[in-house]
Amino acid sequence: MSPHELTLEGTEAGKAPTRPGRSVGLVRRALPSTRTARVIASLSVLVVASLTVFLTWGVDGHWDYALPRRAEQAIALIVVGAAIAVSTVVFQTLTHNRILTPSIMGFDALYTLFATTLVFFLGANSVETMDPWIMFSSTTVLLLAGATTLYRWMIGDGSRGLYTLVLMGVIAGTLFGSIQSFMVRIMDPNEYDSLLDQLLPSFGALETDVLALAAVVMIAGVAVAFRFARTLDVLGLGRERAITLGVDYRRAVTWLLMLVAVLVAVATALVGPVTFLGLLVANLAYQVTRMHRHVITLTASILVAAVALVLGQALLQHVLHFNATLGSIINLVGGVYFIVLILKESRA
Template identity: 35%
Template sequence: MTPETRRNRSRLAGGGLALLLIAMIAAFMTLGATGNWSFILPYRGEKLLTVLLVAWAVPLSTILFHAISDNRILTPSIMGFDALFVLIQTLLIFFIGSERINILPVQGVFLGEVLVMTGFAMGLYGLLLRRVAGSLELLLLVGIVLGVLFRSISGLLQRMIDPGEFLVLQGRIFASFGGADPQVQAMAAACIGLASAWAFWRLPAIDVMILGRSGAMSVGLSHRRLSLEVFAIVTMLVSASTALVGPITFFGLLVAHATYRMLPGAPLRQTIPVAGLAGALLLVVGQVVLERVLGFDGTVGMAVEFLGGLLFILLLIERAR
């Protein structure tokens, strides 16, 4: 496929997804709306903003992670971000209690969660880079082990807390696109916007990383330094989106591979915008169908995770063959 064909295909895919997304946003904002529009539109608009932030941040982090890991099966969640988020929430409920947490400023809780997850990931990556240059496999192995450790500690503490507190905890650790504080949304948007601007500034160099370590170094690119930069971007994106709505393990994998199939061999500058549109369309369609048509509330994350989990299994089977 020639570069011109790839550009035309990406423009066609992006244009089609954009039109579908606009139509579904209109349906999400208006379908089933009864009562005072001055209340309905801002309420649904806040939820839509959360959906769009996550739909952009998670696929972007996954595609960038694929670029530095040279493995399209792995996701940033494999590093233990989801398990760390659950552990943080469990520790808060166990030691502080849900009543005291509700008194704390939501902006402070969000910022603390982002800082803890970012500090954990960057500390781990920096530690390994100083000891084993270019050993991403070791990084991933340690991330998996720590994820298992975090889940084990969380499971132990969850069995020890009060049943009423456990119900509150369950509501905090499952992905939900509703109820986000506007100031928290603004902080998440700032983190995601900063990381996205950084990513697009470094995108030409990140594209070269697809050639591998030796290929990148042959053109004068500092593979180690750029890997650290990209991992910092991925960390910011995943931390902000997870702290905003909760863990979504396989959403990025699902959207990234759908985009890869639409645009085979396309550079990142074409793949990423289409992935953002595809992710937004998937989540908005899910919200419309599950909330407006079926009458459910807050279950779109579970549906997306189910589809993403199936895709992950299929990818493993395909790779084994």
């Protein structure tokens, strides 16, 4: 029997061969790419629309005052959104898990611990008056150093596997969390009040030059992610297949985890921890693109993140009149979406 006959059993029997294979191929092949183009185009239109709404809603003639301030805020939102989106997509590809975010590696916990330690030892006053440059760069460097040490130590000779790494990250996160809650317990209540301000993500006042630095780092990081896009496609097939297709697995994973660390550090140092944003935008991006190509999913996730944050902030300012924070809205929407995802995964 030739292999050809093998297909003539079961449900596949004779269905496709009734039409010539090549023309079916052409028709079906054209579909996904035009669909993808349409999705990316619609998302771009949505980004422009939300930016327009955000920049012009209720300006009442004070253009020269409102516009620069709002533009700066919009840039901050996009920098944070892009960094979180790209880091989450990369992290989820590496771990083959769509409900993980880099925060599981203890990033948020490390940031929280750092902020608490500062207030604890230096006092709320000196922290609040600290130069934002110093604050931003020291936070970024600390998060990076923490992640680097942790990863280098955990990856070791590469034989322990990525899940061990993730689990050790969870344990490290719990440790940071415990130390932090111990400090909070013996802290002056007034200082704790001021600490809370820092621990909730806020897109309020940002220093221009800090923002510029963050933007540069974010653009560089996203560029690296796009350079790795094709390798990421192969990594999505799993470790063993990636190796047999010629990916130097350990090197690629180490570099990509460092990239994730840089992007998360920038976003967290800029606005504080935004746990669920990445989960939300990455999964929405997969859902609308239905693609495995990272060039597409990365682009889509950045656009989705920009829409979510810019539109969210506009609604927060004009509909809710600042009666909530963007962070709490993200966590509410993200949390609900997370539960939906888990329910869907458990049924699949």
